[in-house]
Amino acid sequence: MKSILFLVMFLMLGLFLMSSCNQEKAEKTEMEVTADTSSAMYISADMLTYPEDVTCGMDLHKHAIADTAIYEGQLYGFCSDYCKSKFKEDPKAVLAKYESEKK
Numbered sequence: 001m002k003s004i005l006f007l008v009m010f011l012m013l014g015l016f017l018m019s020s021c022n023q024e025k026a027e028k029t030e031m032e033v034t035a036d037t038s039s040a041m042y043i044s045a046d047m048l049t050y051p052e053d054v055t056c057g058m059d060l061h062k063h064a065i066a067d068t069a070i071y072e073g074q075l076y077g078f079c080s081d082y083c084k085s086k087f088k089e090d091p092k093a094v095l096a097k098y099e100s101e102k103k
């Protein structure tokens with residue numbers, strides 16, 4: 001009887017460890033990877049951090065927003081999947097380039 005109790009406790013401990021491990025993994029992914037937003041069609045250029053595609057500089061007031069991404073709590077819009085993937089590769093570099101070209 002005691003061995004069954006031990007087995008159950010062992011299983012519960014295993015499940016607990018597995019779930020806490022998964023949670024940690026999920027949080028880490030969120031921190032590292034730029035979040036995806038699939039509600040691009042409800043987003044207007046006025047809601048974006050910049051009313052332009054920071055990768056190619058396209059005016060998103062004139063061009064439809066194909067996709068968006070959230071980076072460090074800021075919302076960015078893109079004219080295409082290509083520009084978004086470029087941004088996600090190295091958001092810092094893309095933003096630095098965009099800011100320097102703006103001046």
Ligand SMILES: [Zn+2]
Nearest residue numbers: 053056079083
């Ligand atoms: Zn673009």
